[in-house]
Amino acid sequence: MATFKAFLVTEDDGQFRQDVVQRSFDALPDNDVLIKVSYSSLNYKDALSASGHKGVTREYPHTPGIDAAGVVVSDRTGRWQPGTEVVVIGYDLGMNTSGGFAEFISVPADWPIQLPDNISLEESMMLGTAGITAAYCLEKLLDNGLVADNGEVLVTGATGGVGAFALTILAQMGFSVVASSGKPEASEWLLELGASRVIDRNEIGTQSSRPMLKSEWAGAVDTVGGHTLENIVKSLKFGASVAACGNVTGADLQMTVFPYILRGVNLLGVASADASRDDRIRAFGKLASMWKPARLRNMVQHVGLRGLSEQIRQMLAGQHQKRVVVDLAKE
Incomplete structure (x- = not known):
């Protein structure tokens, strides 16, 4: 050839x-x-x-x-x-x-x-970077105390690859997941993936000048950044965390330190491209077994x-x- x-x-x-x-x-x-x-x-x-x-x-x-x-x-x-x-x-x-x-x-x-065992070449690319990034997000949230009894977990950009995988894996683990999306036509699909409810992205993505917002989320996976990430940090429950892995709506954060020092919240950055080899093997092993999405196809x-x-x-x-x-x- x-x-x-x-x-x-x-x-x-x-x-x-x-x-x-x-x-x-x-x-x-x-x-x-x-x-x-x-x-x-x-x-x-x-x-x-x-x-x-x-x-x-x-x-x-x-x-x-x-x-x-x-x-x-x-x-x-x-x-x-x-x-x-x-x-x-x-x-x-x-x-x-x-x-x-x-x-x-x-x-x-x-x-x-x-x-890994229990997964085909085709299924591995159904997951790919999106799946492994979602896995890194969930690992960080779980390592920082996320438990299902604490309340709703928000996933933004839920129709994208990372968001959809984070949503469905969290739902399979027993979490109550709120999906944020700008595509109302995708609401039924997001509910099928396991979302407990779907909200319009403008509900969380509109800029607010307030230093803190109503305490609402037990945790979050944010794939979009910008004002959405600002508002998530401002509305996390005490001690809760958001795993952030994207900036499609903006790379800047315009906010005070008050959510961090008054509610003790955590902003957890996730970067998949330069993760270690051991991290890749561990995360992909979970995706091929206990975290494998039931509705992958x-x-x-x-x-x-x-x-x-x-x-x-x-x-x-x-x-x-x-x-x-x-x-x-x-x-």
């Missing part, structure tokens, strides 16, 4: 173009492990990379895809045996290293993790490489619902 199929983003005079092309293996980075990709998934960072966001990807032409699942073809270090099923999530994959939107990737030997849709451009457009326009699994065998 002299070439392989890839989703390629090119730049010409500041304009970015997306095409499905045949690429030479010489175009891959010179890393130790060659993996034949079976599935990838679409994340917001991929959509930014595919649209030319230089804060994500510095140089083009480039193939996005921060997630990949497939089979080891070769490994110059001898660490990975050919035929081993592996998952690569995060690190620099799909950012400045050619990513999972292609039939092959080449990565350092310490990036892959072996596919109801949370995703499948596309081939040629369907990616439309999904990217929808994601950037805020019209996206359900997680997108990229099937490399699909046209």
Whole structure:
């Protein structure tokens, strides 16, 4: 095989173009492990990379895809045996290293993790970065005292990948989960995933000049940032925590220290791309077993490489619902 199929983003005079092309293996980075990709998934960072966001990807032409699942073809270090099923999530994959939107990737030997038991390659990409980020959020909340008896837990951006996974896993664990969304048409789906109720995002996302708000949430997972995160911190119950992992509505926080020093609340930052290898193995092991979403297949849709451009457009326009699994065998 002299070439392989890839989703390629090119730049010409500041304009970015997306095409499905045949690429030479010489175009891959010179890393130790060659993996034949079976599935990838679409994340917001991929959509930014595919649209030319230089804060994500510095140089083009480039193939996005921060997630990949497939089979080891070769490994110059001898660490990975050919035929081993592996998952690569995060690190620099799909950012400045050619990513999972292609039939092959080449990565350092310490990036892959072996596919856990009780999960398929396809299911691993139903979870992907979104699932593992949700798992990190929940681990931090539980480690900081979140218990079901304390009251409702808020999940923002609930129709997105991280939000939907956090919602459904929390519900399976017995928590009463309130889903915040700007998509009223998705309310029934969110209730099916386990939400006890659904609120409009404006109920929590409108800027407030008050230093503190009514004590309401036993905990929260916030995927959007901005005024929403400010209001969550202001309305956490005494000693409660919010795990924050996104900034789609804003990166600034305009608030006082009063919620922290009067209610003792915690703002827990979650960063998945640079998590340790041990953290990845532990979190993905939970997702493959006790935290595996019961309705996983109801949370995703499948596309081939040629369907990616439309999904990217929808994601950037805020019209996206359900997680997108990229099937490399699909046209």
